[in-house]
Amino acid sequence: xxxxxxxxxxxxGMPFFGDIARMLGQQGGGAWDSARQLGISVATGGVTEANxxxxxxxxxxxxxxxxxxxxxxxTGLSTSAGGRxxxxxxxxxxxxxxxxxxxxxxxxxxxxxxLGPAEAPEEDVAETGDPMAGMFAGMLxxxxxxxxxxxxxxxxxxxxxxxxxxxxxxxxxxLTGQGADELLLALPNLDAFADEWSLATDDxxxxxxxxxxxxxxxxxxxxxxxxxxxxxxxxxxxxxxDPAALEDRIGQxxxxxxxxxxxxxxxxxxxxxxxxxxTSPEQDALRPQLSALVAMVVGVVDHVLDTVGAELIPSYAxxxxxxxxxxxxxAEADRFxxxxxxxxxxxxxxxxxxxxxxxxVERAGEDxxxxxxxxxxxxxTPPEIDAPGLWLARIDL
Numbered sequence: 001x002x003x004x005x006x007x008x009x010x011x012x013g014m015p016f017f018g019d020i021a022r023m024l025g026q027q028g029g030g031a032w033d034s035a036r037q038l039g040i041s042v043a044t045g046g047v048t049e050a051n052x053x054x055x056x057x058x059x060x061x062x063x064x065x066x067x068x069x070x071x072x073x074x075t076g077l078s079t080s081a082g083g084r085x086x087x088x089x090x091x092x093x094x095x096x097x098x099x100x101x102x103x104x105x106x107x108x109x110x111x112x113x114x115l116g117p118a119e120a121p122e123e124d125v126a127e128t129g130d131p132m133a134g135m136f137a138g139m140l141x142x143x144x145x146x147x148x149x150x151x152x153x154x155x156x157x158x159x160x161x162x163x164x165x166x167x168x169x170x171x172x173x174x175l176t177g178q179g180a181d182e183l184l185l186a187l188p189n190l191d192a193f194a195d196e197w198s199l200a201t202d203d204x205x206x207x208x209x210x211x212x213x214x215x216x217x218x219x220x221x222x223x224x225x226x227x228x229x230x231x232x233x234x235x236x237x238x239x240x241x242d243p244a245a246l247e248d249r250i251g252q253x254x255x256x257x258x259x260x261x262x263x264x265x266x267x268x269x270x271x272x273x274x275x276x277x278x279t280s281p282e283q284d285a286l287r288p289q290l291s292a293l294v295a296m297v298v299g300v301v302d303h304v305l306d307t308v309g310a311e312l313i314p315s316y317a318x319x320x321x322x323x324x325x326x327x328x329x330x331a332e333a334d335r336f337x338x339x340x341x342x343x344x345x346x347x348x349x350x351x352x353x354x355x356x357x358x359x360x361v362e363r364a365g366e367d368x369x370x371x372x373x374x375x376x377x378x379x380x381t382p383p384e385i386d387a388p389g390l391w392l393a394r395i396d397l
Contacts, residue, residue, distance in 0.1 A: 031146045032105065035153030036098055042157025043093040052090045052187055060185060060205060064088035067209035070308040071217055075300075076370050079213050080181050081220030088209050090187040093160040099184060100156050100166065103173045107341060108152045111236040115148070155337050164190055164208050167215035168327070169343060170297045171232065172225045183212045197322055203315045207305070207323065210312075214304040218297055223376035228297075231290045235342035238282035283342065290342050291349065292382040296372070298345070299353020303361070303369075324350070352385060359388030371395060 068086050072079050079086045091099075159168070166173065166184040174180060185208060194201045219225055253263045302324075309316045328347045330338075338345055360369050371378055377395075384391035 031149035032101070034146070035149040036101055038150055038153035039097040039101055039157035039160065040094050042154055043097050043160035049092040049094050049188070052092060056090055056187060059202075060088055060090050060187075060209070063202065063206045064183075064209050064213070066312065067206065067213045067308075070312065071210060071213045071304055074304050074307050075214070075217055077217040077221065077373060079217045079220070081216060081225075084181040086181045086183065086213060086216060088183045088185050088212060090185045092188055093186060096163065096166075096184055096186050097153075097156055097160045100159070101152060103166075104152060104156065104171070107171075107232060107236050108148060110233055111239060111340070112148045114237050114239045115241045155340075159337065160186065162189055164193075165212040165215075167212055167219075169337065169341070169345070170215060170219060170228070170294055171341065171343075172219045172228055181216070183216055185209070185212065193326075199319060199322070200315055203313045203319060206313055207309055207316070207319050210305055210308055211301065214301045214308075215297070218300055221373050223379070224293075224297070224373075227293060227376060227379060231286060231293065232341055235283055235286050235290060236340070238280045238286065240278055240280045287342060288382040291344055292380060292385045294343055294345070295349050295353035295385050296356060296380055297353070298350055299355075299357040300369070300372070302350065302354055303357045356380065356385050356388050356391075360392065363389060364392055368392065 064087055067088075068079050071077075163186050165186065185205070190204060190208060191201065193199070194204045219228065253260055257263075305320070309320070313319065327345070328350070330345070337343075357369065364371075372380075380388075380391045384394065
């Protein structure tokens, strides 16, 4: 009981753990089926969505064809990663969640492997700390595979409430299957944003089509994709399980104190605490490489947008100001996903990428920029991202 009456949901205010707690008791076909159910529930608020109107599909297909041709011309790249013509498919939030969870699943399972069951502490709980803390720590470790899958479902569900496409995070998707060159566009979010900001709907849709196709083209370059896949996989595989840290955090809470529930909520509301994950020296070494590659990718994509979009979209300047401000004002769910995968999409990252691309184009023109696509040895190192002249000097040698 509280002064205001019965205490409600004990996980209220804890978006990830609260979502997991609501779903753990539900039946399903396994952790990932439950994760999909959770993601859809979070994304839709439990309300059944309508399918996208076929008329809207036709309209976006036309915009996508324009974006495809212009991006290919501006970059000199094939926009098709899997050998099929690229297309943009408008979807509702439910479809976006299901396909994105499938795309992220290999990385999450790598993370699960890295955090796999840790060895139990040698010391007895009675000698070393609070048995309640040990109980919570043991419970979370026991359910860790489920917790990881459900956390993925929760975070993707929260992302689905605000994402516009599939490349808000520069994570390559599968090149196999019928949908290898089919890009997702979250139509409900786009239309809501257009209404909120009184934006021209077709202008906004074309901007996002160019953004998505440009990402797809850059991440479809074999050596860029291979480097990104390698760094992401190595990063998530380098987390180290530290159940003792969780036990220590819980053990600091005085369960006899009236504020204990609030303190427990604060601890359990942290996804990092729930996962029992801590960064490792291996990740510290990988982070500069990953940051440099991400800066290059987003820098090139923004350059393509400025080149193509300014010619095609009447309201390009106004749209770009609104959209680029919005992307660095990400929700906590988005930031957690970024940290989980070692990505940092702050304003500093975008500025860093823009400065590199501008420096290359100023010194060597568009042809100089296209040398990025020649081979893996042409990708800039972390120091070269901050000194484009150094990169040009090295590749000339």
